[in-house]
Each structure stands twice: as C-alpha cells, then as structure tokens.
Amino acid sequence: MAANVKGIPLKYHFLDMETDEHEKDEYGKINPSKAIPTLVVEESGKEQFVLSQSIAIIEYLEERFPDQNPLLPPRDQPDQRARVRQLQNIITSDIAPPSNSRIAFRVRGIRNERDDQFNFVHKVMNEGFTAYEAHLETYGGQYSVGDQVTVADVCLVPAIDHAKMYKLDLSPYPRITAIYDRLMQLDPIKNGHLKTQEDTPEQYRN
Numbered sequence: 001m002a003a004n005v006k007g008i009p010l011k012y013h014f015l016d017m018e019t020d021e022h023e024k025d026e027y028g029k030i031n032p033s034k035a036i037p038t039l040v041v042e043e044s045g046k047e048q049f050v051l052s053q054s055i056a057i058i059e060y061l062e063e064r065f066p067d068q069n070p071l072l073p074p075r076d077q078p079d080q081r082a083r084v085r086q087l088q089n090i091i092t093s094d095i096a097p098p099s100n101s102r103i104a105f106r107v108r109g110i111r112n113e114r115d116d117q118f119n120f121v122h123k124v125m126n127e128g129f130t131a132y133e134a135h136l137e138t139y140g141g142q143y144s145v146g147d148q149v150t151v152a153d154v155c156l157v158p159a160i161d162h163a164k165m166y167k168l169d170l171s172p173y174p175r176i177t178a179i180y181d182r183l184m185q186l187d188p189i190k191n192g193h194l195k196t197q198e199d200t201p202e203q204y205r206n
Helices: 002-006 025-030 054-064 078-099 101-111 114-139 151-165 174-183 187-191
Strands: 038-043 046-052
Touching: 002 054, 002 151, 002 187, 025 038, 046 054, 054 078, 054 151, 078 101, 078 114, 078 151, 101 114, 114 151, 114 174, 151 174, 151 187
Parallel strands: none
Antiparallel strands: 038 046
C-alpha cells in the first residue's frame, strides 16, 4: 500500500502462508526471520539490496523517494511527524506483534483452547485500538493525522483487516472505522489490499 501511494512499482512474488511456504529454507536464505514481507532491490537485473520488516521497508521507500507523495508530514512539522510515528507504533508495537499468528497460536497451544487464542488477541487489539481512537479525537482528520495519507494509515488498514478476521467488535471505534472506510475508497490502498494485490491467487480473493 505504501509503495502504491508513493507510485513505486513492485514485482510481486506470492508466498502461501497457509502451506508454510515462508518457512522453507529457500525463503530463509533471503530472509532469515522467515517473515513477510521482504523487499529485494535490483538494478540492471542484479540484486543490490535486501530488506525485511514492513516499517523498515516503508522508511526506506520514503527516504529513497522523499518527494513522491510523502507518507510523513514535512520536516518543518516535527510534531505532526511524531504523531504519525506514535500511531504507527501503536499498531506495529502494541497490536501486531502479540496478535500475529506465531504468538497467538502459542497462546492457544498452552491448553489447546481456541478461546484462549481469541480472548488474548481481542484483549491486545482492544487495548491498542482504544488508545488509537483516543488520539484520533485529539488530532485526527480525514485520515489518522490530518488530511493526508501517512504511514499510520497504511499500518491501520491491515490491522483492521486482522481484527475483522478475529471477528472483533469494532463499534467502540467509530473514528477508526470511518478512516478505514475512507482509505478503502482510495485506489492505491484498494490495489494494495491483501485480497486484490495482483499476485493474490483467486481462492484468496474472497
């Protein structure tokens, strides 16, 4: 989504997490963490640079192409830039790591109880979204910080999709859901969505 907003074309390579394709040694040679995504930068058909971790990739794209639809407010607005990063970190530090499948399945495995997994993930998400919603009341706009799409927004969309997968009640977060709905009307966001990326197999589009 970040690359789409900035107008940076990518060549996609699909990995099926349901079949643990990302856990295979072949992918591990590219990304030792065996996490998704990984960015491979090529110049003249030769590999120049490999980078993993979503935020590191987004920051790299932002710094490499700073003038192409910036995902951070201008440098002369340090307060706004800090607010974007604050919201980004609520998603990428408070919500995403403990609720991802690796951790959630380990919680479930303690007693082999599905409810343990869901209750744990719901608690993590509710705590994070409650904080995010409160910040939006203070300085949110059409999007998470003001009226331009930022890093916070491209982190928020997959977080909401994940919450929907877990059937989390989102009614306590009207500002978040309103921003999500506005974001999903934007072509760069829609085209980068997990169900509509050009490499997404048909069986995963619904």
